[in-house]
Amino acid sequence: MRHRTNRKSRSGDQCQWFHCVRCNQPVSPEAAGTAHRNHCPWCLWSKHVDDVPGDRAADCGGAMEPIAVWVRRGSDWAIVHQCRSCGELHSNRIAGDDNELALVSLAVRAISQPPFPLDRLPPTADPTDERWPHPVERLANRQ
Ligand SMILES: [Zn+2]
Numbered sequence: 001m002r003h004r005t006n007r008k009s010r011s012g013d014q015c016q017w018f019h020c021v022r023c024n025q026p027v028s029p030e031a032a033g034t035a036h037r038n039h040c041p042w043c044l045w046s047k048h049v050d051d052v053p054g055d056r057a058a059d060c061g062g063a064m065e066p067i068a069v070w071v072r073r074g075s076d077w078a079i080v081h082q083c084r085s086c087g088e089l090h091s092n093r094i095a096g097d098d099n100e101l102a103l104v105s106l107a108v109r110a111i112s113q114p115p116f117p118l119d120r121l122p123p124t125a126d127p128t129d130e131r132w133p134h135p136v137e138r139l140a141n142r143q
């Protein structure tokens with residue numbers, strides 16, 4: 001594992017340890033399941049240094065907040081990060097040692113804060129059950 005502290009050139013920067021912008025934990029860029037770990041495995045925050053993962057081409061340097069989890073093809077999870085400075089959105093695959101509790105709480109955040117009352121949701125329509133036809137279908141089927 002390489003630990004370079006004085007390198008300024010962009011090539012090779014992806015091998016540097018970094019300190020989390022949020023919780024200040026030292027983070028190794030090498031992690032199970034990803035070639036370019038760019039977020040903290042404890043709090044999942046990132047830093048806006050890449051345009052594409054690993055290129056270190058962005059000059060922004062803003063703190064990137066984890067705002068959502070989404071499921072990629074093959075049921076891989078990825079974190080959506082939004083830069084607090086410039087607003088840019090990035091998607092980053094999770095690493096094998098990311099904090100599962102932090103990931104799950106991020107994934108259920110939308111469900112835990114619904115913009116409508118969940119207990120008022122109508123029952124799911126079952127097309128084979130005549131008791132629950134959709135109102136439009138009910139009208140269309142009326143002879
Ligand atoms: Zn952190």
Ligand SMILES: [Zn+2]
Binds near residue numbers: 083088
């Ligand atoms: Zn930014």
